[in-house]
């Protein structure tokens with residue numbers, strides 16, 4: 001029976017898992033799964049990540065004999081050190097002393113590990129990677145909350161060298177693997193099969209989307225769509241472009257140019273310390289899919305740029321994956337730690353107080369359950385809203401499955417027993433009492449919760465005989481709510497607006513309600529509503545209801 005090794009890459013856009021089957025003699029990459037992280041106002045970012053990892057595991061029935069992960073690169077710093085001896089024992093003893101001067105933190109408050117690229121008789125060159133103990137503890141606790149306790153916790157980006165080691169033969173000259181993701185770009189420089197250094201820069205796809213959004217004054221989601229659909233970076237201006245495309249592309253160029261400054265600095269520093277230049281770039285990460293970015297980097301950095309295609313790896317045996325190969329690399333590289341010998345980075349933060357203990361009890365416990373239940377409640381709010389006012393025929397099935405999964409996670413009951421939103425609502429109501437206190441506290445901290453808003457929208461929508469609507473999008477960020485849907489007539493849209501506005505006697509929690517985007521579609525009239533949320537209106541109306 002081969003053993004199952006999972007490499008878990010916790011990105012900021014999605015969590016990814018690569019599954020390798022290893023046997024005594026060989027290994028094969030058999031599956032890859034990805035789950036986008038849905039950040040919401042109800043969950044903290046950590047809870048959203050926990051929920052995504054849980055879903056990744058549950059939806060794909062992911063099981064493992066060995067699981068490995070890496071602290072995300074933005075939480076790790078690195079230093080290159082040269083020592084006048086090459087004995088591992090001596091390096092072990094002196095590395096702490098050597099880095100003390102370089103680290104801007106108290107040595108007792110960090111965990112570190114190192115990787116040697118040169119080990120001569122009288123010379124060692126090592127890259128030390130370190131992270132604050134607080135950050136590492138947080139990361140381990142986040143994984144534990146999702147039911148994961150990795151044997152190895154490496155540093156984000158450093159394991160990318162494994163792809164070179166196991167697959168992409170390079171000449172014995174330094175090359176750089178540049179992974180451009182969502183919030184960060186990792187530059188990993190290798191020579192032959194050896195890791196030299198790895199560095200993380202906080203510029204990537206999200207910044208591009210944010211820049212497009214502010215440049216064109218459009219919502220983030222629309223900017224993200226335009227980035228992918230019309231975005232392109234090129235050396236020359238595209239004179240025939242329309243205003244939107246020009247705006248998108250100039251935003252892309254601004255951000256990519258600022259990233260290039262950092263890449264150049266890293267290459268320059270490398271040349272200064274190592275007396276040799278980087279020759280050749282391998283690209284990876286979701287943002288490496290941006291149209292034209294390979295030619296652009298190649299032109300500006302005067303380097304050969306190649307995209308890493310993991311499907312070309314000799315051990316790639318995945319039959320079907322919905323994910324693009326560009327986003328697979330980090331998880332595969334991490335999983336390869338489970339089969340690697342020589343060549344890999346060897347960085348592992350699990351030592352001392354963070355050492356891995358075999359057979360440690362899996363943590364599910366209260367924090368996992370509460371996070372999940374809060375997720376369910378947010379979801380149920382949407383379903384209440386949906387079930388009453390929408391004909392979300394396709395989405396209903398999907399939602400019921402999602403609810404069943406969430407409720408099953410929270411209650412430990414089999415998802416098969418939860419057939420419909422109604423079953424889930426009943427169960428969740430029972431469980432809600434158990435966590436009410438926590439939710440109240442959370443809502444107090446957050447101000448108005450999504451549930452409040454959904455409840456208020458439900459209260460204030462026109463009765464079904466007056467307006468029929470099908471809502472396919474609901475968004476709430478800052479103090480703005482956006483609803484998109486299809487109504488049976490333009491009058492229904494007016495009616496919705498009127499009801500949401502309320503009256504002087506019966507104020508709602510919504511102000512500044514604007515309808516727009518009205519257009520005739522197959523099933524009715526497409527519309528969108530944007531409105532501001534105000535706390536006073538909500539409490540007044542709630543009070544009014546109590547009287």
Ligand SMILES: Nc1ncnc2c1ncn2[C@@H]1O[C@H](COP(=O)(O)OP(=O)(O)OP(=O)(O)O)[C@@H](O)[C@H]1O
Nearest residue numbers: 011012013014181182183184205285286287289290
């Ligand atoms: N075709 C495309 N063109 C441009 N950008 C794209 C394309 N497809 C995906 N992206 C962007 O790629 C990013 C996600 O990439 P990736 O999955 O590598 O991120 P991540 O690993 O989760 O994040 P990070 O490593 O930065 O924490 C998003 O910003 C997304 O908008």
Ligand SMILES: [Mg+2]
Nearest residue numbers: 011181182330
């Ligand atoms: Mg990533």
